[in-house]
Amino acid sequence: MKNIPSFVLLAATAMVLAACGKEAPKAPEPRPALTQVVGAAGQSDMLWVGEVRARYETDQGFRIGGKVIERKVDIGAVVKKGQILARLDPVDAGLSAAAANAQTKAAEADFLVAKAEYERQKKLLEKQFISQSAFDSREAQFKAAQARLDQARAQAAVTGNQAGYTDLVAEKDGVVTDVKVEPGQVVSAGQPAIRLALAGDKEVVVAVPEGRMKGIEPGTSAVIRLWANQDQSYAARVREVAPAADAATRSFQVKVTVLEPDAGLRLGMTAGVLIGSAEAPLLVPTAALTRLDGKNTVWVVNPQSGEVQPRSVTTGPFREDGVVVEKGLARGERVVIAGVHKLQPGQLVRAVEPSTVPLPMVGGGGAGPVAATPVAAKPAESAK
Secondary structure, three states, X not given: OXXXXXXXXXXXXXXXXXXXXXXXXXXXXXXXXXXXXXXXOOOOOOOEEEEEEEOOEEEEEOOOOEEEEEEOOOOOOEEOOOOEEEEEOOHHHHHHHHHHHHHHHHHHHHHHHHHHHHHHHHHHHHOOOOOHHHHHHHHHHHHHHHHHHHHHXXXXXXXXXXXXXXXXXXXXXXXXXXXXXXXXXXXXXXXXXXXEEEOOXXXXXXXXXXXXXXXXXXXXXXXXXXXXXXXXXXXXEEEEEOOOOOOOOOEEEEEXXXXXXXXXXXXXXXXXXXXXXXXXXXXXXXXXXXXXXXXXXXEEEOOOOOEEEEEEOEEEEEEOOEEEEEEOOOOOOEEEOOOHHHOOOOOEEEEEOOOOOOEEXXXXXXXXXXXXXXXXXOEOHHHO
């Protein structure tokens, strides 16, 4: 030790002291992750999805054939009973009516001649100037002339009515939902021309899988909520259940009638239906679902530690507002709903509620707009 220069000892001592004063590396900060509580209030609780329809719809068609010369309504038009919807060329119908009237006049003339002859023959028979067989022959001719007159009058009446059928008239109040003819088109009698949804009752038609039909029957109460306005719900009742399942989908068509429809319930709108006391499904956004080892998987956030772990789930129908989870999740659990393909088991995250402001995606350094419920971004208390 005596041969070691003093400056070397001083340098070594300084290095030891510096090493002792160096701080340990800090643990990485939890990455923010967009999350959602499964089954939280405000999420859609509709079990089946369908379309708003009128309870009664009818295809209006001309009662005679002809050429369309005018269409007076378009799709969406509100019509009243007796309103003209379309017209056919009336020339041919008018000519047919004129021909029938001419035939009627000819039959009337023949009838008058046969009647006069019958009266004369009757008087001659009373004076024994003609035989009974000759009178019977004249009587038969008179009755035949009378029958031809009745036939001509009936035909003229039918032809006259047909002349009035060139106008297609609305049978009841309603809304035009489809137009199948245009001016210049030649149509046949009875061909559908305009579809009319009659005013009054409205209903939602849904397809229910055969395994979920228990307890669903005519008269079962239901609740309907529109996608356009999920803050408002409508009381409803099951009106009709299909007697047989669809051969392709193995589902039953169920028609649910709205008890008190208003102006906000418009035809063609998408609506969700909760029938009876059926439990609302657990719904997660489609982006929360990924595939691991060939299984559908979601990432669940531990409320105590803030760690995420993958969990296999059994999924049901894919809907416009997410995916129904049938098994694997419990109501109230928190799942990551964005950037799930970049997560690692045991990774620490800082749970953030959905927001309309750009948020950094977990596992990556980028940020992107998040289209979700307009709730202020804030850390979840369970993940602190």
